[in-house]
Every structure is written in C-alpha cells, then in structure tokens.
Amino acid sequence: MCELVQKYNVPGPRYTSYPTxxxxxxxxxxxxxxxxxxxxxxxxxxxxxxxxxxxxxxxxxxxxxxxxxxxxxxxxxxxxxxxxxxxxxxxxxxxxxxxxxxxxxxxxxxxxxxxxxxxxxxxxxxxxxxxxxxxxxxxxxxxxxxxxxxxxxxxxxxxxxxxxxxxxxxxxxxxxxxxxxxxxxxxxxxxxxxxxxxxxxxxxxxxxxxxxxxxxxxxxxxxxxxxxxxxxxxxxxxxxxxxxxxxxxxxxxxxxxxxxxxxxxxxxxxxxxxxxxxxxxxxxxxxxxxxxxxxxxxxxxxxxxxxxxxxxxxxxxxxxxxxxxxxxxxxxxxxxxxxxxxxxxxxxxxxxxxxxxxxxxLNQEDEIIRRHILNLMCRFETSWEEKETEVVDFASIIENLLEMASDGLVELSKNTISVTEKGRPFVRNISMAFDLKLHRKKPETRIFSMTV
Ligand code: SF4
Structure with missing residues (x-):
C-alpha cells in the first residue's frame, strides 16, 4: 500500500462538480x-x-x-x-x-x-x-x-x-x-x-x-x-x-x-x-x-x-x-x-x-463525463453506451486507467469500469482518468490538494 500511496499522491480535485x-x-x-x-x-x-x-x-x-x-x-x-x-x-x-x-x-x-x-x-x-x-x-x-x-x-x-x-x-x-x-x-x-x-x-x-x-x-x-x-x-x-x-x-x-x-x-x-x-x-x-x-x-x-x-x-x-x-x-x-x-x-x-x-x-462532453465521475464517486462503478463514444474519447480514458488496472485499483471490461476494494481510497485518482479537461491542459500552478 505504501508504494501505491507514494505513486498516486498527486494534486487532484475532490470532484464536487465536473468540470471543476x-x-x-x-x-x-x-x-x-x-x-x-x-x-x-x-x-x-x-x-x-x-x-x-x-x-x-x-x-x-x-x-x-x-x-x-x-x-x-x-x-x-x-x-x-x-x-x-x-x-x-x-x-x-x-x-x-x-x-x-x-x-x-x-x-x-x-x-x-x-x-x-x-x-x-x-x-x-x-x-x-x-x-x-x-x-x-x-x-x-x-x-x-x-x-x-x-x-x-x-x-x-x-x-x-x-x-x-x-x-x-x-x-x-x-x-x-x-x-x-x-x-x-x-x-x-x-x-x-x-x-x-x-x-x-x-x-x-x-x-x-x-x-x-x-x-x-x-x-x-x-x-x-x-x-x-x-x-x-x-x-x-x-x-x-x-x-x-x-x-x-x-x-x-x-x-x-x-x-x-x-x-x-x-x-x-x-x-x-x-x-x-x-x-x-x-x-x-x-x-x-x-x-x-x-x-x-x-x-x-x-x-x-x-x-x-x-x-x-x-x-x-x-x-x-x-x-x-x-x-x-x-x-x-x-x-x-x-x-x-x-x-x-x-x-x-x-x-x-x-x-x-x-x-x-456544460457541453455534451461535459455532461457525459460528469455522469461517469458521479457514478464513480457515488457507486464505485460506471458503464457507457456505444453512442457516448461518438462524443467522448473513451480510448484515452481507458489508456489513462491501464496502470491503475495493473495495480489492481480498477477492473476494466468492454464498457464498464469498477473500482476494486483496494482502489476505493484512490477514487479521486480514478476519476481524474475521466477528467479530459485536466488531461488536455495541466494547471500551470498547484490548485488542488493532494489526493492522499
Ligand atoms: S474559520 Fe473555523 S469556524 Fe470558521 S468556517 Fe473555518 S473552520 Fe469553520
């Protein structure tokens, strides 16, 4: 657990809204x-x-x-x-x-x-x-x-x-x-x-x-x-x-x-x-x-x-x-x-x-991503439909999650992501994988508290 903490302790939002x-x-x-x-x-x-x-x-x-x-x-x-x-x-x-x-x-x-x-x-x-x-x-x-x-x-x-x-x-x-x-x-x-x-x-x-x-x-x-x-x-x-x-x-x-x-x-x-x-x-x-x-x-x-x-x-x-x-x-x-x-x-x-x-x-992409972040924060799982992939770049999201999957924090299947018991303390990091705005433009100064 200590290694995971060191690895995932980064500045990140608490997601009381999306976009933040x-x-x-x-x-x-x-x-x-x-x-x-x-x-x-x-x-x-x-x-x-x-x-x-x-x-x-x-x-x-x-x-x-x-x-x-x-x-x-x-x-x-x-x-x-x-x-x-x-x-x-x-x-x-x-x-x-x-x-x-x-x-x-x-x-x-x-x-x-x-x-x-x-x-x-x-x-x-x-x-x-x-x-x-x-x-x-x-x-x-x-x-x-x-x-x-x-x-x-x-x-x-x-x-x-x-x-x-x-x-x-x-x-x-x-x-x-x-x-x-x-x-x-x-x-x-x-x-x-x-x-x-x-x-x-x-x-x-x-x-x-x-x-x-x-x-x-x-x-x-x-x-x-x-x-x-x-x-x-x-x-x-x-x-x-x-x-x-x-x-x-x-x-x-x-x-x-x-x-x-x-x-x-x-x-x-x-x-x-x-x-x-x-x-x-x-x-x-x-x-x-x-x-x-x-x-x-x-x-x-x-x-x-x-x-x-x-x-x-x-x-x-x-x-x-x-x-x-x-x-x-x-x-x-x-x-x-x-x-x-x-x-x-x-x-x-x-x-x-x-x-x-x-x-x-909110634009259409924001609305879809907000739904998934809310699902993760409130239910530790989210799934998407095929038509959502026309608006949101899910391939990037999956890519953002691969390392967390290999660390056992999430389980990925075709259209579903589940947070594991081990991954629950890292749900802010997992939600960040969906935050395409954050990935497109990293903040220039520290604006978020540490996730751990
Ligand atoms: S200063 Fe103290 S009492 Fe006032 S809002 Fe902050 S925590 Fe609450």
Missing part, C-alpha cells in the same frame, strides 16, 4: 445564459423540487486549517443586514422561476451558521418559506460549531423543519487543537450532540480530519474512540487539504514540516476506516461513514446517493441554488458562483442583480 471550478469556460458564460439554464431545468422537472445552499460567512475566530470562504468578525450587528440580502437574492430567483418552488433540501453552511442568533436563523428560514414550499420529505440541515451552538439554536431550527446537524470536531488532542487554533473540549461536542438527539434530530454528524499539523495515529485513534462514544449517525472522515497559496492568511499557523507525511496520512486513514467499520459504521462514498439506519447509507444501498457542491447527499435535485456570498449554484446545465466580497454582494442584490461573477455552461 478552475476549468470553467468563463468566456462562454453570461448571466443571461445562466438564467436560461436555471429556468430550463426548473421547467423540465416541475415536481422534483430544488435544493438550497445558504452560505453564512461569519466566524468569531480563525481556525488555521480552514479552507472555507469566511469573514472573521465579532460584529453581530452584521447578521440582520446579511439575512435581508440573502432573502432579496432568494426573491430574485423566485421571480425568475415565476412560481413558488418546492424546497426538497436546504443546507446552512459557512463560515459559522451558529454565529447567528437563533431568532435570526429562524427569521431567515421563515423568509425563505414565504416564497417556497417545503416538500413533505424535505431534508433541512446545518453546520453547527460545538463551541457556540446552543440549545436555543437547535430548538429554533428544529421548529422550522431541521432534522440534521453536523458538528466540526477535527481532533480532540490539545497540541493539534492549538496548532489549528480551535480549542474545543470533548464536553462541548458531547453537549451539543446529546441536545440534538434529545430535541429529535434524526441525523447528527461529526467531521473528523486526518493529516492535521502535529497529528499522529494515536491522536486519530483517540478521536475516533471518543467520537464513537457519542455515536453520531454520520461521520465525515477526510484528509486535511493543505493549499496555503490559495487561502490568503489561512493555513499559515504552522510549517509544511509540521504536517504528517503522505504515508502517515494513509496509515491514519486506514486505521480510522477500520475502527469505524469495526464500530458498525458503513463506508459510504469517498471519506464518509454512516450508521446503517442513516439516510446516506440507505441512499447508497438504493443506488440514489448523489454528490454536489455540498458533498454527498441522499436527495438529488437537478437544480441547486446557492444563496449568499461566494455560494456556487448548479443548474445541471451550468454552474455559477456568487461574488466573494460582502459589500459587492449586498450592493448587487439591493440593485436587483443576481450576484454571480463567473460560471460555466
């Missing part, structure tokens, strides 16, 4: 084209409903490992104006759609959603629901910070339909916590997890990261033991993405040499995976584990698992609208990203402009 953001064709994109793809998808799937992602960008302090788009501030007076802007942006989309859409999925991410007061979060959701209908089987979820999530947050959001919450744990070791500037006692995680379960949340998730500065295998082992004691329904167990050259002032609180090597990282992953499966968690897609009763695992067994900018999800809609500063939307035929500056965002929406600044419209 650095390969969007910005020249072929316009606000007008974006809106027409949104409308097209909405009209083609009138009963399917839509997904909403709402980005709440404020955090009180900076975690040095963080790759999210956020603004560090203690000025809570920013909450209400920001919510008003998000609701204005939502109304711009509702006006475009011409009717109240059915909301199938809604996720609050950040930043720190629980930076906002419970009553403000409730106002936000009530404002969204004035112009949208909550589906009977809607899945509403949010990211809670264990240090500032209160019972009132959990109760207020439960009252407006939230049943899923995810808490960022990362690692319980104090040296690691100091290095990432996130001191977070076990007691805090225990409290919020127990409160959520008492209130009636049906899926509580914990995020654990390996590959953090000063983290060794014993720290990961201890963190997973403590996590299992709280028995969350879902666990995201993923590798720290070290890309300080992309993250401005973030990811600078430690040296490259403070990070575990790729071999240690792989050992951390293998050990963590074994512990989680021994504890009864099922391996779901890349980096995710869930109890057999959790929706994510049920979606895997029913073949309905999907992946989008929010990561893995059990409810697929073709239209996903991202609201808030820096959010990315997916209309199925295209992608668009909102402006990243808070001031510009508020200015644009107050002038009635959907605040996107870049995007991509």
């Amino acid at each position: 953001v650095p390969y969007w064709d910005l020249d072929d994109f316009s606000g007008k084209r974006w809106k027409s793809t949104v409308l097209k998808t909405f009209q083609e799937n009138p009963k399917e409903g839509i997904s909403l992602y709402i980005h709440l960008p404020f955090c009180e302090s900076m975690c040095t490992f963080c790759g999210c788009h956020k603004r560090i501030t203690k000025r809570h007076e920013l909450e209400v104006p920001y919510i008003n802007s998000v609701l204005k942006e939502w109304k711009l989309y509702v006006d475009l759609l011409g009717t109240k859409p059915i909301i199938k999925e809604l996720h609050l991410g950040g930043g720190t959603p629980t930076f906002f007061a419970p009553e403000h979060l409730k106002l936000l959701i009530e404002g969204i629901l004035i112009h949208g209908k909550k589906a009977d089987d809607a899945q509403f979820s949010f990211e809670g910070h264990p240090n500032n999530t209160t019972k009132a947050h959990l109760q207020s959001l439960f009252d407006v339909g939230f049943r899923r919450v995810c808490f960022g744990v990362q690692d319980y070791n104090m040296t690691v916590q100091r290095a990432i500037n996130r001191i977070q006692p076990f007691e805090n995680v225990k409290n919020v997890t127990e409160w959520a379960k008492e209130i009636g949340y049906t899926s509580v998730g914990h995020d654990i990261i390996y590959g953090l500065p000063f983290q060794d295998c014993s720290h990961v082992e201890e963190t997973i033991k403590k996590t299992n004691a709280l028995r969350p329904d879902r666990i995201a167990f993923y590798s720290y993405a070290h890309v300080p050259w992309l993250k401005g002032n973030g990811q600078r609180g430690y040296q490259e040499t403070d990070l575990p090597s790729s071999v240690v990282k792989k050992a951390q992953y293998e050990m963590g995976k074994k512990m989680l499966t021994d504890f009864g968690y099922k391996d779901v897609g890349m980096d995710h584990f869930a109890l057999p009763t959790d929706d994510l695992h049920i979606a895997l067994t029913q073949g309905t698992l999907h992946r989008n900018f929010m990561g893995y999800t059990s409810s697929k809609t073709q239209l996903m609208i991202g609201l808030g500063v820096s959010s990315i939307s997916d209309s199925w035929y295209g992608f668009a990203q909102n402006v990243k500056s808070l001031e510009e965002y508020e200015h644009l929406v107050s002038h009635g402009v959907i605040p996107i600044f870049k995007g991509h419209i």
Whole structure:
C-alpha cells in the first residue's frame, strides 16, 4: 500500500462538480445564459423540487486549517443586514422561476451558521418559506460549531423543519487543537450532540480530519474512540487539504514540516476506516461513514446517493441554488458562483442583480463525463453506451486507467469500469482518468490538494 500511496499522491480535485471550478469556460458564460439554464431545468422537472445552499460567512475566530470562504468578525450587528440580502437574492430567483418552488433540501453552511442568533436563523428560514414550499420529505440541515451552538439554536431550527446537524470536531488532542487554533473540549461536542438527539434530530454528524499539523495515529485513534462514544449517525472522515497559496492568511499557523507525511496520512486513514467499520459504521462514498439506519447509507444501498457542491447527499435535485456570498449554484446545465466580497454582494442584490461573477455552461462532453465521475464517486462503478463514444474519447480514458488496472485499483471490461476494494481510497485518482479537461491542459500552478 505504501508504494501505491507514494505513486498516486498527486494534486487532484475532490470532484464536487465536473468540470471543476478552475476549468470553467468563463468566456462562454453570461448571466443571461445562466438564467436560461436555471429556468430550463426548473421547467423540465416541475415536481422534483430544488435544493438550497445558504452560505453564512461569519466566524468569531480563525481556525488555521480552514479552507472555507469566511469573514472573521465579532460584529453581530452584521447578521440582520446579511439575512435581508440573502432573502432579496432568494426573491430574485423566485421571480425568475415565476412560481413558488418546492424546497426538497436546504443546507446552512459557512463560515459559522451558529454565529447567528437563533431568532435570526429562524427569521431567515421563515423568509425563505414565504416564497417556497417545503416538500413533505424535505431534508433541512446545518453546520453547527460545538463551541457556540446552543440549545436555543437547535430548538429554533428544529421548529422550522431541521432534522440534521453536523458538528466540526477535527481532533480532540490539545497540541493539534492549538496548532489549528480551535480549542474545543470533548464536553462541548458531547453537549451539543446529546441536545440534538434529545430535541429529535434524526441525523447528527461529526467531521473528523486526518493529516492535521502535529497529528499522529494515536491522536486519530483517540478521536475516533471518543467520537464513537457519542455515536453520531454520520461521520465525515477526510484528509486535511493543505493549499496555503490559495487561502490568503489561512493555513499559515504552522510549517509544511509540521504536517504528517503522505504515508502517515494513509496509515491514519486506514486505521480510522477500520475502527469505524469495526464500530458498525458503513463506508459510504469517498471519506464518509454512516450508521446503517442513516439516510446516506440507505441512499447508497438504493443506488440514489448523489454528490454536489455540498458533498454527498441522499436527495438529488437537478437544480441547486446557492444563496449568499461566494455560494456556487448548479443548474445541471451550468454552474455559477456568487461574488466573494460582502459589500459587492449586498450592493448587487439591493440593485436587483443576481450576484454571480463567473460560471460555466456544460457541453455534451461535459455532461457525459460528469455522469461517469458521479457514478464513480457515488457507486464505485460506471458503464457507457456505444453512442457516448461518438462524443467522448473513451480510448484515452481507458489508456489513462491501464496502470491503475495493473495495480489492481480498477477492473476494466468492454464498457464498464469498477473500482476494486483496494482502489476505493484512490477514487479521486480514478476519476481524474475521466477528467479530459485536466488531461488536455495541466494547471500551470498547484490548485488542488493532494489526493492522499
Ligand atoms: S473552520 Fe469553520 S469556524 Fe473555523 S474559520 Fe473555518 S468556517 Fe470558521
């Protein structure tokens, strides 16, 4: 395994979209084209409903490992104006759609959603629901910070339909916590997890990261033991993405040499995976584990698992609208990203402009490749029909996979590729074989994190 790790540890995308953001064709994109793809998808799937992602960008302090788009501030007076802007942006989309859409999925991410007061979060959701209908089987979820999530947050959001919450744990070791500037006692995680379960949340998730500065295998082992004691329904167990050259002032609180090597990282992953499966968690897609009763695992067994900018999800809609500063939307035929500056965002929406600044419209080749990458990421297998070979150069893809086949990571047959058990940790590398955009033009600088 060590040799494979050394061989395949290269910079690569996590494929929450295809094409990946650095390969969007910005020249072929316009606000007008974006809106027409949104409308097209909405009209083609009138009963399917839509997904909403709402980005709440404020955090009180900076975690040095963080790759999210956020603004560090203690000025809570920013909450209400920001919510008003998000609701204005939502109304711009509702006006475009011409009717109240059915909301199938809604996720609050950040930043720190629980930076906002419970009553403000409730106002936000009530404002969204004035112009949208909550589906009977809607899945509403949010990211809670264990240090500032209160019972009132959990109760207020439960009252407006939230049943899923995810808490960022990362690692319980104090040296690691100091290095990432996130001191977070076990007691805090225990409290919020127990409160959520008492209130009636049906899926509580914990995020654990390996590959953090000063983290060794014993720290990961201890963190997973403590996590299992709280028995969350879902666990995201993923590798720290070290890309300080992309993250401005973030990811600078430690040296490259403070990070575990790729071999240690792989050992951390293998050990963590074994512990989680021994504890009864099922391996779901890349980096995710869930109890057999959790929706994510049920979606895997029913073949309905999907992946989008929010990561893995059990409810697929073709239209996903991202609201808030820096959010990315997916209309199925295209992608668009909102402006990243808070001031510009508020200015644009107050002038009635959907605040996107870049995007991509998918061509036929993109659509086919996206389907295969989604299949690999969600089902570890994909097959194609003869007619697809008229559009996509499958001969090149097979050629890209030959070495991985001889290393036992994939099995190739005429029109099907299956990822083997041994190949699962390398699913990003395997997906890269399909990424013809990446093969045609390698990035000039490092833009992706390492795959291992
Ligand atoms: S990890 Fe979360 S809380 Fe920490 S800075 Fe990033 S977004 Fe904010």
